[in-house]
Amino acid sequence: MDEKTRSRISPISVPKPADVLASTLRRMIVDGAFSPGDFLPNERTLVSQSGLSRASVRDALRMLETEGLITTKVGRSGGSIVTRPERDAVARSVELFVRTHGVRLDSLLECRVAIEPTLARLAARNRTQTQLEEMTALHETFVESVTDVRLYKAINLDWHLAVARASGNEPLTALMEAIAMPVRDAMDYQHVTTPELRLVAVKAHSAILEAIRTQNGEQAERRMARHVIGYREIATGEMKNTL
Known part of the structure; x- marks a missing residue:
């Protein structure tokens, strides 16, 4: 490396003002400075306090609204109201990442193998009677x-x-909801399943459901692991009829 190269300054990335304000407000909401139902300072106040332009303030508020941290109420008594993001908002964000980044099907199936056995074990422990009835009807x-x-x-x-959902674990459920639709859409069921394999899947579901019904978490986890690993093998061309 010559002297000229050593003395050269690399490009410096400066965050956008709207990103900085959004990060500040996000941190205040998470830390409890604003609770669900509270109004954020109005736009004029945020412009005055931050020293940013009205456009930057509006961009920051739009970011928070997209994240589900605020909702906008219009009218004379309107403003930005702090909300608690619902699980589906988290799921949508992860799903958007999956779809826009072209995440491979085999990677999504590895996620299922990693989380679904745990979800089944938790469902066996935490499910309600209503949830059991829903799973049974399905x-x-x-x-x-x-x-x-x-x-x-x-x-x-x-x-x-x-x-x-019966697991009671919100983060894992959000992740499952996020990857479920892309997996379903990516799968060509006409070519990866047959009536015989569908009967194998029915048998697998029956065993998992029975373990959840009797609240046998270890068995539910083991049965689900066998099921989703078999599903992954079929989807990736390593069929072993182990659904």
């Missing part, structure tokens, strides 16, 4: 769907999401 429809690929595809997804 399973009954699933049993009837083996001759209808379109119905099978929809009910299969609904059942797995019902198990996730």
Whole structure:
């Protein structure tokens, strides 16, 4: 490296003013300076306090609204109201990342292998009677769907999401919700499943559901692991009929 290269300054990345303000307000909301239901300072006050332009303030507020941290109320008594992001907002953000970054199907299936057995174990421990009844009803429809690929595809997804929600673990459920739709959309069920394989899946779901019903967490986890690993092998061309 010559002397000229050593003395050269690399380009400096300066954050956008709107990003800085959004980060500041986000941190204040997370730290409890503003609680759900509180109004943020109005636009004029934020401009005055931050020294930023009105456009930058508006951009910052739009970021927070997209993240589900605030909602905007219009009218004379309107403003930016602090809210608590719902799980589906988190799921949408992760799903958007998955779709826009072209995450590979095998990577998504690895995520399922990593999280679904844990979700099944937690569902066995935490499920309510109402949730058990929902999973049971979905399973009954699933049993009837083996001759209808379109119905099978929809009910299969609904059942797995019902198990996730029964876990009571919000972050893992949000992740499951985020990857479930891209996986379903990426799968060509006409070519990766047969009536025989669908019957194998029905048997797997039955075993998982029974473990959840009897609240046998270890068995639910083990059965789900076998199921999703088998699903991954079929989807990636390593079929072993282990659904």
